[in-house]
Amino acid sequence: xxxxxxxxxxxxxxxxxxxxxxxxxxxxxxxxxxxxxxxxxxxxxxxxxxxxxxxxxxxxxxxxxxxxxxxxxxxxxxxxxxxxxxxxxxxxxxxxxxxxxxxxxxxxxxxxxxxxxxxxxxxxxxxxxxxxxxxxxxxxxxxxxxxxxxxxxxxxxxxxxxxxxxxxx
Amino acid sequence: xxxxxxxxxxxxxxxxxxxxxxxxxxxxxxxxxxxxxxxxxxxxxxxxxxxxxxxxxxxxxxxxxxxxxxxxxxxxxxxxxxxxxxxxxxxxxxxxxxxxxxxxxxxxxxxxxxxxxxxxxxxxxxxxxxxxxxxxxxxxxxxxxxxxxxxxxxxxxxxxxxxxxxxxxxxxxxxxxxxxxxxxxxxxxxxxxxxxxxxxxxxxxxxxxxxxxxxxxxxxxxxxxxxxxxxxxxxxxxxxxxxxxxxxxxxxxxxxxxxxxxxxxxxxxxxxxxxxxxxxxxxxxxxxxxxxxxxxxxxxxxxxxxxxxxxxxxxxxxxxxxxxxxxxxxxxxxxxxxxxxxxxxxxxxxxxxxxxxxxxxxxxxxxxxxxxxxxxxxxxxxxxxxxxxxxx
Numbered sequence: 001x002x003x004x005x006x007x008x009x010x011x012x013x014x015x016x017x018x019x020x021x022x023x024x025x026x027x028x029x030x031x032x033x034x035x036x037x038x039x040x041x042x043x044x045x046x047x048x049x050x051x052x053x054x055x056x057x058x059x060x061x062x063x064x065x066x067x068x069x070x071x072x073x074x075x076x077x078x079x080x081x082x083x084x085x086x087x088x089x090x091x092x093x094x095x096x097x098x099x100x101x102x103x104x105x106x107x108x109x110x111x112x113x114x115x116x117x118x119x120x121x122x123x124x125x126x127x128x129x130x131x132x133x134x135x136x137x138x139x140x141x142x143x144x145x146x147x148x149x150x151x152x153x154x155x156x157x158x159x160x161x162x163x164x165x166x167x168x169x
Numbered sequence: 170x171x172x173x174x175x176x177x178x179x180x181x182x183x184x185x186x187x188x189x190x191x192x193x194x195x196x197x198x199x200x201x202x203x204x205x206x207x208x209x210x211x212x213x214x215x216x217x218x219x220x221x222x223x224x225x226x227x228x229x230x231x232x233x234x235x236x237x238x239x240x241x242x243x244x245x246x247x248x249x250x251x252x253x254x255x256x257x258x259x260x261x262x263x264x265x266x267x268x269x270x271x272x273x274x275x276x277x278x279x280x281x282x283x284x285x286x287x288x289x290x291x292x293x294x295x296x297x298x299x300x301x302x303x304x305x306x307x308x309x310x311x312x313x314x315x316x317x318x319x320x321x322x323x324x325x326x327x328x329x330x331x332x333x334x335x336x337x338x339x340x341x342x343x344x345x346x347x348x349x350x351x352x353x354x355x356x357x358x359x360x361x362x363x364x365x366x367x368x369x370x371x372x373x374x375x376x377x378x379x380x381x382x383x384x385x386x387x388x389x390x391x392x393x394x395x396x397x398x399x400x401x402x403x404x405x406x407x408x409x410x411x412x413x414x415x416x417x418x419x420x421x422x423x424x425x426x427x428x429x430x431x432x433x434x435x436x437x438x439x440x441x442x443x444x445x446x447x448x449x450x451x452x453x454x455x456x457x458x459x460x461x462x463x464x465x466x467x468x469x470x471x472x473x474x475x476x477x478x479x480x481x482x483x484x485x486x487x488x489x490x491x492x493x494x495x496x497x498x499x500x501x502x503x504x505x506x507x508x509x510x511x512x513x514x515x516x517x518x519x520x521x522x523x524x525x526x527x528x529x530x531x532x533x534x535x536x537x538x539x540x541x542x543x544x545x546x547x548x549x550x551x552x553x554x555x556x557x558x559x560x561x
Contacts, residue, residue: 035298043251050246127249135280160280167249168274168282 019109026111029118041117046165049124056081057129069133071158075099078126078156082107087122089154097159099130104151112146119146122154127167130156140164193268193289196275201229201240204284213268217261233268234258244285247272252290341399348392356385394523397452401530406446408535410558413440413488416447417475420454424462431462433471440477441486444556445535453531454490456524457551461492466547469493480557485537488555493548502541 015023032041060069060077069077075091078101082089087107092100106112112119123139130137138157141164143149157164187194188207196205203226206214214223214232224231229240233255247253247270256267269290274282359382370378417437421428428435435458443450458473465471471494478487497505506529532539537555544550 031302035302046249047246047251050249054242124249128246165249166274168245169280 022108022111025118026108026115029115033115033117038117042120045117045120046124049121050128052121053125053128054132056125057132060129069129071096071099071134074130074133075101077129081125089152092153097157099156099158101154101156102151106145106152113148114146116144116146119144119152122152123165126154126156127165130158131167131169133169134158135169136160137167137169138164139167190288192291193270195287197229197244197285197287199241199283201237201244203227203229209289213264216264217257217259219261229255232258244272244287245282248274248282248285338399342396346396349389352385352389352392356382356389359385394527398523398527398530401527401534406449406534408444408446410442411445411447411450412442413450413477416450417454420451420458423455424458427459427462431465431471433462433465433473435473436475438474438476440475440488441480442558443486444558449531449534453528456528457490460524461490461494464494465492466494484557484559485554486557488553490551490553491544491548493544493546496543496548497541499543505541506539
C-alpha cells in the first residue's frame, strides 16, 4: 500500500542516508567505548580498518601497476582515499622516515566528536597500507578532531619507535 | 667462557619461563609453523589429537580452524595490538571452543617480523560486557512487554467500564422512564377516585387513598431525581467560566420561599469564577442549600454561610457551605453520598436520597471533590474543591 509522505517531516528531519550511516557508526562506537572501554573499542574498529586497508591496498597496487607502492605512492594513496570520503588530508611532509598528513575536516563530520575509537579507522587503514608496502609503519596522531583539536595531524612513521601503533607488513 | 655460560644460563631461564607460563604459548613463523610450544600448548594439542598421532612438526591450521593464508594475515594484523580468536579444529570435552591469543612480533634486525609469539588470553574479554548488554536489552524488552500488557489490560478494563456505565445508564433511564407512565396512571386513577367517590369512602379508606397519593408523590420525586442522576452518569460536561456569585444569587432567588419559610439566613462571601457547567452548578448548590434548610436544627434559626479560600497551586479552589443544622454523626458521613442513602424517615424529612449522590457526581464530572465535615459551631460543613476558571 502506497503511503503519502508525512506533511512537515522534512522541516524536522534532515537526515539522509549518508548522515544516517555516520550517525549509526558514531552510536556503534559510543556503545563499544562505553561497554568495553576505549582500548577494546579501538581494537574492534582497528580490525575493521585493517580489512578495508587491505582491500584498498590491492586497488592502489592495481592502479599503480606494482606489487609494492613506494613512499610517494603510499602518500598519494592515503590522500586519494581520504579525498574520496570527504576527509581531505594534505601531505605536510614526506621523507623516508615518515609521512606527515593534516586535515581540517573528518569523513564522520561532527559525529566524530568525543568518539576517539573512530580515529582507529584512519590509523588502521593508513598503517595497513603503509606496512603492507613498506614492511613496517607506526601511526601516531598528535592532534585529532575527535579529541577537540581543530584538525587532525597524522604521522605515519616508517621507522621503529615508541609512540603510536605499529603495523607489520 | 664465563660469558658464554651466563648467556646459556640466561637462555635456559627464558625457555623455562616460557614453558612454565600458565597459558597456551607458541612461537610461530611467517608460514604459520609452530617452532616451540610450551607445556600448556602441547597439552592442548595432545588432547585435541586424542588417539591420532601428533605430527612432529605442526602448523596453526593443524590445530585451529583457519587457513594458512588467513593465519599469517591474522597474526600480522593482531601484532598491531589486537587479539586473534582461533577456533579449535575439533570439539573436545574439557577444551574451549575458541582460544583468544595476544600476538607479539619478533624481528631480528628486520623491519618485517619473521616470527610471532602467541600467548592465550584467559577468558573472553568482550564476553562479559556483551552479556551485560544483552541482559539489559532483554530486561528492557521484558519491561516493554509488561507495560504493553498492562496498557492492554487497562484499555480493556476501561472499555468494559464504559460499556457497563452505558448499559447501567441506559437501564436506569429505561426503568425510571417506564415507571413514570404507570405511576401517572395510578395517580390519575386516585385523583378520579378522590373526585368521584371520596364522599362514598369512609374516613379510614379516604386516609388510605391520601397516603397512597403521598407515596405516589414521593415515588414521582424519586423517579425524577433518578432520571436526573442517570443523565449525569458518564457524561462529559462542557465547561465554561461560571461566576459562583451569580450562580448562588440565582439559587437563593429560586429558594426564596423555602428560606423565608424557615426563617433562614444565607450569607455569601466573595466567590471565585470556577470552571463548570452553569446548570449543573445551580443543581449542585440548590441541593446543598435545600438540604441545609431541610435539615435545620429545631431549636435555632437556620444559618448558612458560603465562603471560598484562595486557589491552591493546582488551581483548585475550596468552597465551604457551612450550616448550623442537625449535623451528621461521624459514622454516617462516609455513606451520605451513596445512592438512596437516607438518615431520616420520610415522614420526618421528605426526599429521594439522591440529592447528595447527584452533588458528588456533578463535582466529580467537573474533576473536583465533595466532602463533609463537622461544623465546630454545630451542624455540617460541605467542602467542595473546584477548578478555577483560567483567564484564557
